Amino acid sequence: MSALEAEGLNTYYGKSHILHDVGLSVAEGQITTLLGRNGAGKTTTLRSLVGLTPPRSGRVSLFGKDITGQPSYRIAAGGVGYVPEGRRVFANLTVDENLRVPMERPGPFDIGRVYKLFPRLGERKQNLGRQLSGGEQEMLSIGRALLLNPRLLILDEPSQGLAPLIVKEVFRIVVQMREEGISILLVEQNVRMSLEISDHAYVLENGQMVYSGPAAELRADEARIQALAGASAEEWKLEDLLPV
Known part of the structure; x- marks a missing residue:
């Protein structure tokens, strides 16, 4: 069973159409990362999933239960922890x-x-x-x-503005949460770091999904990584994040 499934999400801010038929899936017990340049619609996607900015159309399910249109407090009560940007x-x-x-x-x-x-x-x-x-x-x-x-933890830019040593500590905790069986959806600008710890990756561009596949596959595509804004020049290995 998937921890989270979304399909056909169309979200607006006023008359501005931000998300265009966005869909994604978070596998139970895995880390899924959502990448994209600034303004691609990543935070809007998260807000749509947790009921803070309800989409005008589309469907969201949590552990097999339809939560489309539910208020955010009820979604949280269903087992979702949300760590917002900022x-x-x-x-x-x-x-x-x-x-x-x-x-x-x-x-x-x-x-x-x-x-x-x-x-x-x-x-x-x-x-x-x-x-x-x-x-x-x-x-x-x-x-x-x-x-x-939570059974599902959603994090929006957890490394933003942090010193490298603190970033490593935060990501070490994220890896530990997966080891404890928590499903994780991660939005992150540190492309290399997030791909190193993730199982599956999505790339959002101008409110549309343009990539979905194994994180390892995207990690091996250097040209695509370079094209993503915020790609870190430093490579951190998964073994550096795991407890000794």
Whole structure:
């Protein structure tokens, strides 16, 4: 069974037609990455999937259940954790208070486990959200989503604006989540990094899907990688991300 299936999504902002018959599938227990240049429609695709910007037409199913037209809170309750671009932590709440905002769902993740996963957050749990670095805010945003004990985790540009060492730490966590059976849909500008850890890849261009295939196949296509905006010159290997 697929964790997520979408077909024929047409999404508008006012009169602007942004997504044109977009479809994708996220296999259960795998990492699927959605690539594309700035303005291609990647974030709109994610917002369409989780009900924040409902498409005018198309169909979305979650673990075999039709969720088309459902509000975002109901989609989240169905087992979806969404980490939006820009982190959006509560600036005037402490780290600990931020982590107590979500309604916890039964499962392996609680606040104690989040602190073990991200020791930096444990060290700064009494600091306000606005006092955190960009990397710490990203960790907090991911940790908050994990408290929902999601079956599907959707991340929008988790490496944006982060130092390389912090990027590696964030992606190491993403790989670990897959190892724990969580299905992942990843939007990312770091093309090489995302293809290194992903099982399947899509490329979106001007609101249309122009590629769907194994991530390893796209990773071997150097010309196509170079054509994608944001392709990193540094190559990171999967074994560098796995725990020793």
